[in-house]
Amino acid sequence: MGINKKPFIFERPLIEGVIRKRRNRFIMEVDIDDTVYDCHCPATGRIGNIVFRNIPCLLSQSNDTKRKTSYTVEAISLDLPSEDNKSWIGINQNAVNRYVEHFLKTGQLSAMVENGNNVMREQKLGNSKLDFLVGNTYLEVKTPLTELQVEIKDHIATMKMGDFNSFERFVKHISELAESLKQNQRAILLNCFIYKNPGYKVPAKHKHSDYVREVVQSCIERGIEIWQINFKITPKEVNLINYFETTNDFKGGGTALN
Incomplete structure (x- = not known):
């Protein structure tokens, strides 16, 4: 693409x-x-x-x-x-919006959203600020890092994973995205990885999994789309590897926490 x-x-x-x-x-x-x-x-x-x-x-x-x-x-x-x-x-979850904006404005994400030149940042919606409004489409960017979907090599020391509790902001934003469909044509949750990730996997089950899953399912039923984008970072630049829709994958109960 x-x-x-x-x-x-x-x-x-x-x-x-x-x-x-x-x-x-x-x-x-x-x-x-x-x-x-x-x-x-x-x-x-x-x-x-x-x-x-x-x-x-x-x-x-x-x-x-x-x-x-x-x-x-x-x-x-x-x-x-x-x-x-x-x-x-x-790992820079703030910089990723600059990358997304660049690839929107240069027309490299046209299979996901058209009108890349009509990009507005940090648009207020309800009680939230969502990352982008592109034409008539709200777009919220998430950069999941709690589980790295890469090979952990033998020389890397690891620690036991604790329970994940930082889900409130995600629930708030995805709910506002769904609410935007009352007045806008489309709403997209974009999972961004600044490395090659073949396909987002659901994080390990935690005590809030069922609640978050219900919220995700409800928002998908209301019409939000979930997409994934993979970037490659080098000392000189960030390149677009690929991007694709993953809504159907999340209908089985996946979540997209960062």
């Missing part, structure tokens, strides 16, 4: 480092050329079940001298730090 094959290009190439420790939700300690810096972690929730010890990463550097952290961790790799051609997993 797509017609232009035009990547999202970073203003400055990303820098490679090695995460020594995730100190808290917001800070990762990263070794850059033998100096350890406190770097901003843009995904405040759980990122898979990996232990952040000697994990390669890609970082962007800010020009804002007032920031407490000069660097932001944009992507991680589950390859060894010594490997030359690493596979990267993007």
